[in-house]
Amino acid sequence: MGLEEKVPEGILLTSVEKMVGWARASSIWPCTFGLACCAIEMMAAGASRFDLARFGAEVFRASPRQSDLMIVAGRVSVKMAPVLRQVYDQMSEPKWVIAMGACASCAGVFNNYAIVPGVDRIVPVDVYVPGCPPRPEMLIQGIMKLQEKIRTGSLKPVVVDMPDRPRAAGA
Numbered sequence: 001m002g003l004e005e006k007v008p009e010g011i012l013l014t015s016v017e018k019m020v021g022w023a024r025a026s027s028i029w030p031c032t033f034g035l036a037c038c039a040i041e042m043m044a045a046g047a048s049r050f051d052l053a054r055f056g057a058e059v060f061r062a063s064p065r066q067s068d069l070m071i072v073a074g075r076v077s078v079k080m081a082p083v084l085r086q087v088y089d090q091m092s093e094p095k096w097v098i099a100m101g102a103c104a105s106c107a108g109v110f111n112n113y114a115i116v117p118g119v120d121r122i123v124p125v126d127v128y129v130p131g132c133p134p135r136p137e138m139l140i141q142g143i144m145k146l147q148e149k150i151r152t153g154s155l156k157p158v159v160v161d162m163p164d165r166p167r168a169a170g171a
């Protein structure tokens with residue numbers, strides 16, 4: 001006879017790790033940290049049209065001490081890198097990072113001495129969202145991938161798939 005048959009109806013059994021993972025994944029608090037044009041798409045993700053609130057991650061905090069997710073939205077200049085690292089260090093543990101857009105992931109078209117060639121040189125990145133700019137839906141997909149990582153305790157960085165784009169007529 002299994003333990004499940006002993007517990008009354010309506011009671012679920014799980015492990016503490018799974019419950020904590022579920023709670024963390026369902027209540028992500030992103031840090032407000034927009035750096036360039038990608039930040040506009042990040043803001044749109046929180047607006048009613050895309051409604052990031054559906055995934056429990058819309059409470060953007062103005063203080064890193066109340067945040068557990070840094071969305072690096074836009075290019076990171078060499079001058080800004082120490083500030084970004086300081087904000088990351090002030091965030092609560094456990095914490096996660098999403099590199100949003102080509103610039104944050106690999107400097108994008110800005111291949112010059114003033115731009116950090118990938119924010120993973122400054123902070124560890126959990127999810128890369130490609131595109132210039134990625135649409136709000138792609139950021140939301142990135143957040144969903146992060147939630148999956150948190151739930152499963154995976155440490156491997158993931159890359160969000162680029163959507164299939166409609167071909168131009170005759171292409």
Ligand code: SF4
Binds near residue numbers: 073100103132
């Ligand atoms: S990836 Fe494109 S949209 Fe995003 S910050 Fe860079 S140039 Fe701007």
